[in-house]
Amino acid sequence: MADDSSTSAFQAGQTGLIVRIPEAEPAVHGWRERLDPSARAGVPAHVTVLFPFLDESRIDALVHAALANVLGRHPAFDLRFERCRRFPGVLHLVPEPDTRLRQLTEAIANRWPEAPPYGGRFAEIVPHLTIAQGQEGPVLEEIEADLAVRLPFTSHVSSVELIVHDGTKWQERASFPLGE
Template identity: 80%
Template sequence: MTNDSTSTFRAGQTGLIVRIPEAEPAVRAWRERLDPSARAGVPAHVTVLFPFLDESRIDALVHAALADVLSTHRAFDLRFETCGRFPEALYLTPEPDAPLRRLTEAIAARWPEAPPYGGRFAEVVPHLTIAQGQEDAVLQDIEADLIGRLPLTSHVASVELLVHDGSKWHVRASFALGG
């Protein structure tokens, strides 16, 4: 989960992610060094919605609503063939990204008080962050290493709810997609 404004997270923050375990062998070492979320316990993933509701607001009704919203979306496959860039950040680009966008849109529509990335960006770009806060030369080196490890494919059948305890992120629940 990328926190673009700071490398710190606070207790009670939550987020929804799609875990991409197939990417771990290619990206783990880079992420552990250069992505604050990896150091805080977040696996290789594509963010669906961050930040989500504060942990104090997540009860049985929210769990049921998440299960209901997510069950209307079919499981899907992703392929990662290329890297992309944000300023001072490198990521793997998921294709197709439309199913990820639909997940984000559906959850944000159900909980409009939790817009993606706090509403800071006009467009949500699905991505798997590798490195943040690095100079272009470092990102070029990482990209050169990753290109030889691509493509990667992943089957997405669930969305995980993560909660930060003040020092690490932990999986609180997993919600199955339909189909």
Template identity: 70%
Template sequence: MKIPEAEPAVRAWREQLDPSARAGVPAHVTVLFPFLEESRIDSAVCAAVGEVLEGHRAFEVRFESCGRFPGVLYLVPEPDTQFRQLTQAIADRWPQTPPFGGQFTDVIPHLTVAQGQQATALKKVEADLLGCLPITARVSSVELMVHDGTGWHERASFTLQ
């Protein structure tokens, strides 16, 4: 889900330190990755995504702190319950595409700022970001992003009620 309210704080860092940003992915919290191959996403799949999401409501979220995975710095969404529910709903509908390929037992919602970096670089970015927090956002849609072989682009957007 796009988080445009975070862009002013994270854009420059993401463009430098997050390859997905350079490939066209805006500041976001992932619902499900990987999903279906682009060639398999047709009007029926889009309709099914819409059906899965139609019972979910728009919500407010705050980013007040940073978190880390190995080599990764991210903003922590609070609360994260709705993100988890959306991930579970889509993963339940497409069990052949478990979140992050099934690598993790607990999928932690996050907004990636930097990845593949040493701890010293992440510490510098985190110090800068803490001066920009908190960030408040309203999440009112889920975007379906696809990779066309060279970059990412939005295939469809689904409004949350």
């Protein structure tokens, strides 16, 4: 989710759209539980499609139908995770190729322009799977060394999940299948 958040920064009613990457869990679960606030708040290993999305109070049957329509036009795809990269204060895995992820984000943001990716804070969409936030170089180097023997892995992406923060934890509210 938002890379500079802590669990207390998440607000009840916030929503996001993610793709789960269950194949990443064996490699990153322990690190994420310790070093990624979104993991401690209940978010599985994932790549964010759009955060924040609409407030939960705005998500009704029409929004669900529109999400199903927009996402169903995009085919399922595979991602490969072979390497780590860093943003300032953040270690993440790089999904390759990331074109389909960018297309999903753009399609949702075009349909709901009031919900730009990351609240409009960043000009470029950079799909990523966050592992650790707010750590110094030696910790990130230790994680990278650990992950070097666990990579690569591949994940098949066939749906996008809508998650909602209930004030304490993130909960999955709906899953939208991608097309065939």
